[in-house]
Protein backbone atom coordinates (compact mmCIF):
# COMPACT_ATOMS: atom_id res chain seq x y z
CA UNK A 185 0.00 0.00 0.00
CA UNK A 186 2.82 2.31 0.97
CA UNK A 187 4.67 1.52 -2.28
CA UNK A 188 1.49 2.04 -4.33
CA UNK A 189 0.92 5.37 -2.62
CA UNK A 190 4.51 6.43 -3.25
CA UNK A 191 4.18 5.46 -6.92
CA UNK A 192 1.03 7.56 -7.26
CA UNK A 193 2.82 10.44 -5.60
CA UNK A 194 5.73 10.22 -8.05
CA UNK A 195 3.49 9.77 -11.06
CA UNK A 196 1.65 12.94 -10.17
CA UNK A 197 4.91 14.78 -10.52
CA UNK A 198 4.82 14.04 -14.25
CA UNK A 199 1.24 15.15 -14.79
CA UNK A 200 0.79 18.23 -16.96
CA UNK A 201 1.04 21.45 -15.05
CA UNK A 202 -2.68 22.14 -15.47
CA UNK A 203 -3.36 19.10 -13.35
CA UNK A 204 -0.97 20.02 -10.58
CA UNK A 205 -3.80 21.44 -8.54
CA UNK A 206 -5.27 17.95 -8.45
CA UNK A 207 -2.04 16.63 -7.00
CA UNK A 208 -2.16 19.35 -4.41
CA UNK A 209 -5.68 18.41 -3.53
CA UNK A 210 -4.79 14.73 -3.21
CA UNK A 211 -1.88 15.56 -1.01
CA UNK A 212 -4.01 18.07 0.85
CA UNK A 213 -1.33 20.67 0.29
CA UNK A 214 -2.22 24.34 0.30
CA UNK A 215 -5.76 25.26 -0.61
CA UNK A 216 -7.14 27.76 1.80
CA UNK A 217 -5.32 26.28 4.72
CA UNK A 218 -4.62 28.43 7.68
CA UNK A 219 -0.96 29.49 7.64
CA UNK A 220 1.42 26.83 8.83
CA UNK A 221 3.61 27.49 11.85
CA UNK A 222 6.54 27.78 9.48
CA UNK A 223 4.99 30.61 7.50
CA UNK A 224 3.92 32.39 10.67
CA UNK A 225 7.49 32.22 11.90
CA UNK A 226 8.79 33.51 8.59
CA UNK A 227 6.22 36.26 8.33
CA UNK A 228 8.25 39.06 9.88
CA UNK A 229 11.18 38.39 7.55
CA UNK A 230 9.21 39.13 4.38
CA UNK A 231 7.60 42.16 5.98
CA UNK A 232 10.93 43.50 7.18
CA UNK A 233 11.97 43.85 3.55
CA UNK A 234 9.36 46.58 3.27
CA UNK A 235 11.17 49.44 4.92
CA UNK A 236 9.26 52.31 6.45
CA UNK A 237 7.69 53.52 9.65
CA UNK A 238 5.10 55.88 8.23
CA UNK A 239 1.47 55.10 9.10
CA UNK A 240 0.87 54.26 5.42
CA UNK A 241 3.58 51.57 5.38
CA UNK A 242 2.46 50.22 8.75
CA UNK A 243 -1.10 49.94 7.38
CA UNK A 244 0.12 48.15 4.28
CA UNK A 245 2.03 45.60 6.37
CA UNK A 246 -1.03 45.04 8.49
CA UNK A 247 -3.20 44.57 5.41
CA UNK A 248 -0.70 42.10 3.93
CA UNK A 249 -0.91 39.88 6.99
CA UNK A 250 -4.69 40.02 6.84
CA UNK A 251 -5.10 38.99 3.19
CA UNK A 252 -2.15 36.70 2.77
CA UNK A 253 -3.92 33.35 2.87
CA UNK A 254 -7.34 34.37 1.62
CA UNK A 255 -6.71 33.97 -2.15
CA UNK A 256 -8.75 37.14 -2.66
CA UNK A 257 -7.70 39.07 -5.74
CA UNK A 258 -5.56 42.08 -4.95
CA UNK A 259 -4.86 45.28 -6.85
CA UNK A 260 -1.87 47.34 -5.74
CA UNK A 261 -2.06 51.00 -6.71
CA UNK A 262 0.76 53.52 -6.81
CA UNK A 263 3.11 55.57 -8.92
CA UNK A 264 6.12 54.00 -10.58
CA UNK A 265 8.86 52.99 -8.13
CA UNK A 266 6.81 53.15 -4.92
CA UNK A 267 7.26 49.43 -4.16
CA UNK A 268 4.20 47.71 -5.68
CA UNK A 269 6.18 44.67 -6.78
CA UNK A 270 7.82 44.46 -3.37
CA UNK A 271 4.36 44.29 -1.78
CA UNK A 272 3.27 41.60 -4.27
CA UNK A 273 6.37 39.53 -3.51
CA UNK A 274 5.76 39.86 0.23
CA UNK A 275 2.19 38.62 -0.28
CA UNK A 276 3.55 35.60 -2.13
CA UNK A 277 6.34 34.85 0.34
CA UNK A 278 4.02 34.96 3.30
CA UNK A 279 1.28 32.85 1.75
CA UNK A 280 0.96 29.08 1.66
CA UNK A 281 1.88 29.43 -2.03
CA UNK A 282 5.42 30.53 -1.24
CA UNK A 283 7.01 27.30 -2.51
CA UNK A 284 5.18 27.63 -5.82
CA UNK A 285 6.19 30.11 -8.53
CA UNK A 286 5.80 33.88 -8.50
CA UNK A 287 5.40 34.81 -12.15
CA UNK A 288 5.49 38.44 -13.24
CA UNK A 289 3.97 39.70 -16.49
CA UNK A 290 4.30 43.31 -17.54
CA UNK A 291 1.08 43.99 -19.43
CA UNK A 292 2.42 47.26 -20.87
CA UNK A 293 5.56 45.74 -22.35
CA UNK A 294 3.99 43.62 -25.10
CA UNK A 295 1.51 44.33 -27.91
CA UNK A 296 -1.92 42.62 -27.60
CA UNK A 297 -1.33 39.36 -29.54
CA UNK A 298 2.03 38.70 -27.96
CA UNK A 299 0.62 39.38 -24.52
CA UNK A 300 -2.16 36.88 -25.14
CA UNK A 301 0.36 34.11 -26.00
CA UNK A 302 2.52 35.15 -23.08
CA UNK A 303 -0.37 34.87 -20.63
CA UNK A 304 -2.23 31.89 -21.99
CA UNK A 305 0.33 30.04 -24.13
CA UNK A 306 -0.32 28.61 -27.59
CA UNK A 307 -0.70 25.32 -29.39
CA UNK A 308 1.66 24.14 -32.10
CA UNK A 309 0.55 25.65 -35.44
CA UNK A 310 -1.66 28.31 -33.79
CA UNK A 311 0.06 30.93 -35.95
CA UNK A 312 3.08 31.22 -38.23
CA UNK A 313 6.12 30.55 -36.13
CA UNK A 314 4.29 28.50 -33.49
CA UNK A 315 6.46 25.45 -34.15
CA UNK A 316 5.83 23.88 -30.76
CA UNK A 317 3.32 24.14 -27.97
CA UNK A 318 4.18 26.82 -25.40
CA UNK A 319 2.82 27.12 -21.90
CA UNK A 320 1.54 30.52 -20.83
CA UNK A 321 2.37 32.35 -17.65
CA UNK A 322 -0.96 31.39 -16.09
CA UNK A 323 -0.04 27.73 -16.37
CA UNK A 324 3.51 28.33 -15.20
CA UNK A 325 2.16 30.13 -12.15
CA UNK A 326 -0.25 27.32 -11.29
CA UNK A 327 -0.41 26.84 -7.55
CA UNK A 328 1.47 30.10 -7.06
CA UNK A 329 1.02 33.77 -7.89
CA UNK A 330 0.70 35.60 -11.18
CA UNK A 331 1.65 39.26 -10.80
CA UNK A 332 0.03 41.32 -13.55
CA UNK A 333 2.00 44.53 -13.57
CA UNK A 334 0.52 47.58 -15.34
CA UNK A 335 -2.89 45.89 -15.59
CA UNK A 336 -4.38 49.24 -16.67
CA UNK A 337 -2.54 48.85 -19.99
CA UNK A 338 -4.06 45.48 -20.85
CA UNK A 339 -6.02 45.64 -24.13
CA UNK A 340 -9.79 45.27 -23.80
CA UNK A 341 -10.08 41.92 -25.62
CA UNK A 342 -7.58 40.36 -23.21
CA UNK A 343 -9.41 41.85 -20.26
CA UNK A 344 -12.39 39.73 -21.36
CA UNK A 345 -10.25 36.58 -21.37
CA UNK A 346 -8.78 37.45 -17.98
CA UNK A 347 -12.27 37.92 -16.59
CA UNK A 348 -13.12 34.41 -17.75
CA UNK A 349 -10.08 32.98 -15.92
CA UNK A 350 -11.05 34.84 -12.77
CA UNK A 351 -14.64 33.61 -12.99
CA UNK A 352 -14.09 29.97 -13.94
CA UNK A 353 -10.39 29.36 -13.33
CA UNK A 354 -10.29 28.11 -16.94
CA UNK A 355 -8.98 29.27 -20.29
CA UNK A 356 -7.71 27.81 -23.54
CA UNK A 357 -4.33 28.31 -25.14
CA UNK A 358 -4.19 30.40 -28.34
CA UNK A 359 -5.25 28.05 -31.15
CA UNK A 360 -6.39 25.43 -28.64
CA UNK A 361 -9.77 23.85 -27.91
CA UNK A 362 -9.12 22.27 -24.55
CA UNK A 363 -10.06 24.13 -21.39
CA UNK A 364 -7.17 24.37 -19.01
CA UNK A 365 -7.84 24.69 -15.32
CA UNK A 366 -5.47 26.63 -13.10
CA UNK A 367 -5.33 27.63 -9.49
CA UNK A 368 -3.38 30.85 -9.54
CA UNK A 369 -3.58 33.76 -7.15
CA UNK A 370 -3.93 36.94 -9.19
CA UNK A 371 -2.21 40.04 -7.85
CA UNK A 372 -2.34 43.05 -10.16
CA UNK A 373 -0.68 46.44 -10.02
CA UNK A 374 -1.27 49.71 -11.76
CA UNK A 375 -0.31 53.34 -11.71
CA UNK A 376 -3.56 54.25 -13.49
CA UNK A 377 -6.70 55.53 -11.91
CA UNK A 378 -8.84 52.54 -12.93
CA UNK A 379 -12.07 54.39 -12.06
CA UNK A 380 -11.18 56.96 -14.65
CA UNK A 381 -10.16 54.25 -17.15
CA UNK A 382 -13.59 52.69 -16.71
CA UNK A 383 -15.31 56.03 -17.28
CA UNK A 384 -13.24 56.55 -20.40
CA UNK A 385 -13.96 53.05 -21.71
CA UNK A 386 -10.44 51.69 -21.37
CA UNK A 387 -11.06 49.23 -18.56
CA UNK A 388 -13.91 46.76 -18.11
CA UNK A 389 -16.04 47.47 -15.09
CA UNK A 390 -16.88 43.77 -14.54
CA UNK A 391 -13.16 42.92 -14.47
CA UNK A 392 -12.54 45.78 -12.07
CA UNK A 393 -15.09 44.39 -9.62
CA UNK A 394 -13.60 40.90 -9.90
CA UNK A 395 -10.04 42.07 -9.41
CA UNK A 396 -10.36 44.90 -7.00
CA UNK A 397 -11.49 42.91 -3.98
CA UNK A 398 -8.52 43.96 -1.90
CA UNK A 399 -7.07 47.33 -2.71
CA UNK A 400 -3.63 48.30 -1.47
CA UNK A 401 -2.53 51.87 -2.13
CA UNK A 402 1.19 52.57 -1.84
CA UNK A 403 1.58 56.33 -1.49
CA UNK A 404 4.31 58.29 -3.27
CA UNK A 405 7.50 58.82 -1.30
CA UNK A 406 6.89 62.59 -1.11
CA UNK A 407 3.82 61.85 1.05
CA UNK A 408 5.78 59.76 3.57
CA UNK A 409 9.09 61.51 3.90
CA UNK A 410 9.59 60.13 7.39
CA UNK A 411 10.54 56.86 5.65
CA UNK A 412 13.51 58.45 3.83
CA UNK A 413 16.20 58.11 6.56
CA UNK A 414 15.33 54.45 7.15
CA UNK A 415 15.31 53.71 3.43
CA UNK A 416 18.71 55.41 3.03
CA UNK A 417 20.19 53.28 5.79
CA UNK A 418 18.64 50.16 4.32
CA UNK A 419 20.12 50.83 0.87
CA UNK A 420 23.55 51.71 2.32
CA UNK A 421 23.61 48.41 4.24
CA UNK A 422 22.38 46.53 1.20
CA UNK A 423 24.75 47.93 -1.41
CA UNK A 424 27.89 48.84 0.57
CA UNK A 425 29.31 45.29 0.51
CA UNK A 426 29.05 45.22 -3.27
CA UNK A 427 29.78 48.84 -4.19
CA UNK A 428 32.18 49.85 -1.47
CA UNK A 429 31.72 51.01 2.08
CA UNK A 430 33.09 53.99 3.92
CA UNK A 431 29.71 55.67 4.15
CA UNK A 432 28.12 55.40 7.56
CA UNK A 433 25.27 57.79 6.97
CA UNK A 434 24.00 60.42 4.57
CA UNK A 435 25.76 63.80 5.01
CA UNK A 436 23.41 66.30 6.64
CA UNK A 437 23.16 68.80 3.72
CA UNK A 438 22.25 65.96 1.36
CA UNK A 439 19.68 64.56 3.79
CA UNK A 440 18.12 68.04 4.05
CA UNK A 441 17.75 68.07 0.28
CA UNK A 442 16.32 64.54 0.30
CA UNK A 443 13.68 65.73 2.75
CA UNK A 444 12.81 68.72 0.57
CA UNK A 445 12.76 66.94 -2.80
CA UNK A 446 9.47 65.71 -4.35
CA UNK A 447 10.81 62.30 -5.56
CA UNK A 448 9.04 61.83 -8.90
CA UNK A 449 10.77 58.42 -9.29
CA UNK A 450 9.91 57.45 -5.70
CA UNK A 451 11.90 54.79 -3.81
CA UNK A 452 13.60 53.54 -6.99
CA UNK A 453 15.07 57.02 -7.52
CA UNK A 454 16.30 57.16 -3.92
CA UNK A 455 17.81 53.69 -4.26
CA UNK A 456 19.71 54.79 -7.38
CA UNK A 457 21.05 57.91 -5.66
CA UNK A 458 22.38 55.81 -2.78
CA UNK A 459 24.11 53.43 -5.18
CA UNK A 460 25.64 56.39 -6.98
CA UNK A 461 26.76 57.87 -3.70
CA UNK A 462 28.46 54.64 -2.68
CA UNK A 463 30.36 54.54 -5.96
CA UNK A 464 31.27 58.25 -6.25
CA UNK A 465 31.89 58.73 -2.52
CA UNK A 466 31.05 62.40 -3.13
CA UNK A 467 27.63 63.80 -2.36
CA UNK A 468 27.99 67.19 -4.15
CA UNK A 469 27.14 65.97 -7.70
CA UNK A 470 24.03 64.28 -6.33
CA UNK A 471 23.00 67.42 -4.46
CA UNK A 472 23.47 69.41 -7.68
CA UNK A 473 21.35 66.95 -9.58
CA UNK A 474 18.54 67.19 -7.08
CA UNK A 475 18.70 70.99 -6.98
CA UNK A 476 18.46 71.04 -10.77
CA UNK A 477 15.40 68.79 -10.70
CA UNK A 478 13.82 70.99 -8.03
CA UNK A 479 14.42 74.13 -10.07
CA UNK A 480 13.05 72.52 -13.23
CA UNK A 481 9.86 71.47 -11.48
CA UNK A 482 9.54 74.84 -9.75
CA UNK A 483 9.21 76.35 -13.22
CA UNK A 484 5.93 74.57 -13.72
CA UNK A 485 4.57 75.32 -10.29
CA UNK A 486 1.15 76.90 -10.80
CA UNK A 487 1.19 80.70 -10.72
CA UNK A 488 -0.50 81.99 -7.58
CA UNK A 489 -2.39 85.20 -7.08
CA UNK A 490 -4.47 86.83 -4.40
CA UNK A 491 -6.38 88.86 -6.96
CA UNK A 492 -10.07 88.16 -7.33
CA UNK A 493 -10.71 90.25 -10.43
CA UNK A 494 -8.90 91.18 -13.60
CA UNK A 495 -8.06 94.74 -12.54
CA UNK A 496 -6.40 93.53 -9.31
CA UNK A 497 -4.54 90.86 -11.22
CA UNK A 498 -3.11 93.45 -13.63
CA UNK A 499 -2.14 95.74 -10.73
CA UNK A 500 -0.46 92.81 -8.97
CA UNK A 501 1.56 91.98 -12.08
CA UNK A 502 2.57 95.61 -12.63
CA UNK A 503 3.61 96.24 -9.03
CA UNK A 504 7.22 94.94 -9.36
CA UNK A 505 7.92 97.42 -12.20
CA UNK A 506 7.00 100.56 -10.23
CA UNK A 507 7.24 103.59 -12.51
CA UNK A 508 9.73 101.88 -14.83
CA UNK A 509 9.10 100.40 -18.26
CA UNK A 510 6.60 97.57 -18.53
CA UNK A 511 7.24 94.44 -20.68
CA UNK A 512 3.77 94.15 -22.19
CA UNK A 513 4.36 90.80 -23.91
CA UNK A 514 5.59 89.13 -20.75
CA UNK A 515 2.74 90.40 -18.63
CA UNK A 516 0.19 89.49 -21.27
CA UNK A 517 1.58 85.93 -21.33
CA UNK A 518 1.41 85.64 -17.55
CA UNK A 519 -2.15 86.91 -17.36
CA UNK A 520 -3.12 84.70 -20.25
CA UNK A 521 -1.62 81.71 -18.36
CA UNK A 522 -3.77 82.50 -15.32
CA UNK A 523 -6.89 82.63 -17.46
CA UNK A 524 -6.07 79.50 -19.42
CA UNK A 525 -5.23 77.61 -16.26
CA UNK A 526 -8.46 78.66 -14.58
CA UNK A 527 -10.49 77.73 -17.64
CA UNK A 528 -8.94 74.27 -17.99
CA UNK A 529 -9.35 73.55 -14.29
CA UNK A 530 -13.02 74.55 -14.34
CA UNK A 531 -13.72 72.17 -17.22
CA UNK A 532 -11.63 69.39 -15.64
CA UNK A 533 -13.63 69.72 -12.44
CA UNK A 534 -16.85 69.75 -14.40
CA UNK A 535 -15.88 66.46 -16.12
CA UNK A 536 -14.60 64.93 -12.90
CA UNK A 537 -11.02 65.13 -14.25
CA UNK A 538 -11.85 63.19 -17.40
CA UNK A 539 -9.09 64.48 -19.68
CA UNK A 540 -10.47 63.13 -22.95
CA UNK A 541 -13.85 64.72 -22.35
CA UNK A 542 -12.19 67.99 -21.27
CA UNK A 543 -10.13 68.07 -24.46
CA UNK A 544 -13.28 67.54 -26.52
CA UNK A 545 -15.14 70.33 -24.74
CA UNK A 546 -12.20 72.71 -25.18
CA UNK A 547 -11.85 71.64 -28.80
CA UNK A 548 -8.18 70.79 -28.49
CA UNK A 549 -6.40 67.47 -28.91
CA UNK A 550 -5.88 65.17 -25.94
CA UNK A 551 -2.12 65.57 -26.31
CA UNK A 552 -2.40 69.36 -26.39
CA UNK A 553 -4.40 69.25 -23.17
CA UNK A 554 -1.79 67.08 -21.42
CA UNK A 555 0.94 69.44 -22.63
CA UNK A 556 -0.90 72.49 -21.34
CA UNK A 557 -1.62 70.80 -18.02
CA UNK A 558 2.05 70.04 -17.58
CA UNK A 559 3.22 73.51 -18.56
CA UNK A 560 0.65 75.29 -16.44
CA UNK A 561 1.29 73.05 -13.42
CA UNK A 562 -2.25 71.67 -13.38
CA UNK A 563 -2.46 68.55 -11.25
CA UNK A 564 -5.42 66.56 -10.11
CA UNK A 565 -5.89 66.99 -6.36
CA UNK A 566 -4.49 63.94 -4.63
CA UNK A 567 -6.95 61.33 -3.47
CA UNK A 568 -6.75 59.97 0.02
CA UNK A 569 -3.59 57.85 -0.08
CA UNK A 570 -4.48 55.24 2.45
CA UNK A 571 -4.97 51.55 2.30
CA UNK A 572 -8.53 50.38 2.22
Ligand SMILES: Nc1ncnc2c1ncn2[C@@H]1O[C@H](COP(=O)(O)OP(=O)(O)OP(=O)(O)O)[C@@H](O)[C@H]1O
Nearest residue numbers: 233234235236263264265266267268269270451452
Ligand atom coordinates in the same frame (compact mmCIF):
# COMPACT_ATOMS: atom_id res chain seq x y z
N1 LIG B 1 9.43 50.23 1.28
C1 LIG B 1 10.50 49.77 0.62
N2 LIG B 1 11.52 49.19 1.30
C2 LIG B 1 12.62 48.75 0.65
N3 LIG B 1 12.79 48.83 -0.67
C3 LIG B 1 11.81 49.38 -1.40
C4 LIG B 1 10.62 49.88 -0.80
N4 LIG B 1 9.82 50.37 -1.75
C5 LIG B 1 10.47 50.18 -2.91
N5 LIG B 1 11.67 49.59 -2.72
C6 LIG B 1 12.67 49.26 -3.74
O1 LIG B 1 12.53 50.23 -4.79
C7 LIG B 1 12.63 49.60 -6.06
C8 LIG B 1 11.34 49.83 -6.84
O2 LIG B 1 10.31 49.08 -6.21
P1 LIG B 1 9.23 48.24 -7.06
O3 LIG B 1 9.85 47.66 -8.30
O4 LIG B 1 8.55 47.31 -6.14
O5 LIG B 1 8.28 49.44 -7.48
P2 LIG B 1 6.99 49.42 -8.41
O6 LIG B 1 5.99 50.31 -7.77
O7 LIG B 1 6.57 48.01 -8.69
O8 LIG B 1 7.56 50.11 -9.72
P3 LIG B 1 6.99 50.05 -11.25
O9 LIG B 1 5.57 50.51 -11.21
O10 LIG B 1 7.88 50.99 -11.98
O11 LIG B 1 7.13 48.62 -11.69
C9 LIG B 1 12.94 48.13 -5.80
O12 LIG B 1 14.33 47.92 -5.84
C10 LIG B 1 12.40 47.91 -4.39
O13 LIG B 1 13.09 46.87 -3.74
